[in-house]
Amino acid sequence: MKARIFALTMIITVSAFANCGKTEVVSEDKVKTTFANPVWDGADPWMTQQGDDYVYCYSANNSIMLSRSKYLTRKGELKRIWQAPANSWNSHSVWAPEIHFVDGHWYVYYAAGSTPGSPFINQRTGVLRSKTSDAFSDYEDMGMLYTGDNPDDPESNVWAIDMTILEHNGKLFAIWSGWKEQRDTDATPQHLYIQEMENPYTLKGTRVLLSSPEESWETGGPLNxxxxxxxxxxxxxxxxVYSCRESWLKEYRQGMLQLNDPDGDLLDPANWTKKGPVFEGTAQVHGVGHVSFVKSPDGTEDWIVYHSKKTTEPGWDRNVRMQPFTWNADGTPNFGTPVPAGKEIDRPSGEAEIEAAEAQ
Incomplete structure (x- = not known):
C-alpha cells in the first residue's frame, strides 16, 4: 500500500511540473487509492478487457447494454447494443449476457424466452455478432443455438442459459447450464454441458453432460x-468456476472443475475434477455468485467480479462486488473470503495512477 501511494505521489508531482502553466494541479488527497464494495447494483456481472478499456456487459429492460471504462471499479460510457424484438423466441427475460472476442468480432451470448414471467420454461441461448472489431459497434442477431440432443430436429431444443466459451488448443467449446430434457416447470435441476463449436455461432456434434449437482456442498436446498x-x-x-445451490438464497456459492490433462479430451467428463466450494458467503456477505475474471489495469493482479444478495431473505435483489485473488502453490486459484460491504480495499493496481494522469 505504501509503495503504491509513493508511486502515485511521484506521478502527481511529475505531472504538476509538466503542467505548471495550468491553473489546476491535482494533489495527492484528490485521488483515492481505495474503494469499497458494492460498486453498483446488478447481477450476473460479466467484465472483460479491450485494450486499455474494461467492457462490462449486462441486461436491462429486455435489452443488452455495454459499459466502457478505463476503470475496473467504475462504469463509463454506455451503449445499448440490442433490444429484444416483439413476438419472438427471445422477446422476454433477457438474462446474463457475456461478450467474447473471437477471430476479429465480438460475440454476445445471452438467454431469453418467448413468454414473460414465471414459469421460466422457454429460456434458450442466442448469439449476437459485432459488425466491426470494436465492442461498441453495431451488432447482428445470429439466432438461437441448438442445445438439445438431436440437432436434426430443431423443435427438440432444450432449455439453456449462462453460455460461455472456452478456446483451447485451437478449438472452441461452449459450456452452459441446461436441463436434461424440456419440462413444463422451472423447478427442474440444472446441469453443466459442454460441446465443441464449428464457429462462434454454431455448435458441432452433440452436447456432453459435464457436471451435475451431486456433492453435499452443491445440494441440500429446494432445487439443485x-x-x-x-x-x-x-x-x-x-x-x-461455476455457481451452485439456489441463486435466490444466501447459500449460493462457487464450485470448480479442473481440467486434469490439458492435452486430453475436454469432452470426456473423466478428464475434469470437481472441487468446492471455492468461494462462498459469510455472515456479512450473502449468496456470492456468477463470477467473471479480469486483470488489474497494469496487469499485475487478478480480480474476481461477482454479485451477492443484499439481504438474507429469498429473492434476487443483488449488487456487484469485486476483489483481488491469489494463486496456491499448485496453481489453483485462492479466492479467499468475500470482503464485507464498506470495508476499504486497495484500488486495482494502476487504476489510481490512470486517474491522476487523466486529471492533468
Missing part, C-alpha cells in the same frame, strides 16, 4: 443446480 460457468486459466491449467 449448476449454472453461471466461467473460464479461468493459469498457464496451461484450465478451470471452470
Amino acid at each position: 443446480l449448476n449454472e453461471g460457468a466461467q473460464i479461468l486459466k493459469n498457464g496451461d491449467q484450465v478451470f471452470v
Whole structure:
C-alpha cells in the first residue's frame, strides 16, 4: 500500500511540473487509492478487457447494454447494443449476457424466452455478432443455438442459459447450464454441458453432460443446480468456476472443475475434477455468485467480479462486488473470503495512477 501511494505521489508531482502553466494541479488527497464494495447494483456481472478499456456487459429492460471504462471499479460510457424484438423466441427475460472476442468480432451470448414471467420454461441461448472489431459497434442477431440432443430436429431444443466459451488448443467449446430434457416447470435441476463449436455461432456434434449437482456442498436446498460457468486459466491449467445451490438464497456459492490433462479430451467428463466450494458467503456477505475474471489495469493482479444478495431473505435483489485473488502453490486459484460491504480495499493496481494522469 505504501509503495503504491509513493508511486502515485511521484506521478502527481511529475505531472504538476509538466503542467505548471495550468491553473489546476491535482494533489495527492484528490485521488483515492481505495474503494469499497458494492460498486453498483446488478447481477450476473460479466467484465472483460479491450485494450486499455474494461467492457462490462449486462441486461436491462429486455435489452443488452455495454459499459466502457478505463476503470475496473467504475462504469463509463454506455451503449445499448440490442433490444429484444416483439413476438419472438427471445422477446422476454433477457438474462446474463457475456461478450467474447473471437477471430476479429465480438460475440454476445445471452438467454431469453418467448413468454414473460414465471414459469421460466422457454429460456434458450442466442448469439449476437459485432459488425466491426470494436465492442461498441453495431451488432447482428445470429439466432438461437441448438442445445438439445438431436440437432436434426430443431423443435427438440432444450432449455439453456449462462453460455460461455472456452478456446483451447485451437478449438472452441461452449459450456452452459441446461436441463436434461424440456419440462413444463422451472423447478427442474440444472446441469453443466459442454460441446465443441464449428464457429462462434454454431455448435458441432452433440452436447456432453459435464457436471451435475451431486456433492453435499452443491445440494441440500429446494432445487439443485449448476449454472453461471466461467473460464479461468493459469498457464496451461484450465478451470471452470461455476455457481451452485439456489441463486435466490444466501447459500449460493462457487464450485470448480479442473481440467486434469490439458492435452486430453475436454469432452470426456473423466478428464475434469470437481472441487468446492471455492468461494462462498459469510455472515456479512450473502449468496456470492456468477463470477467473471479480469486483470488489474497494469496487469499485475487478478480480480474476481461477482454479485451477492443484499439481504438474507429469498429473492434476487443483488449488487456487484469485486476483489483481488491469489494463486496456491499448485496453481489453483485462492479466492479467499468475500470482503464485507464498506470495508476499504486497495484500488486495482494502476487504476489510481490512470486517474491522476487523466486529471492533468
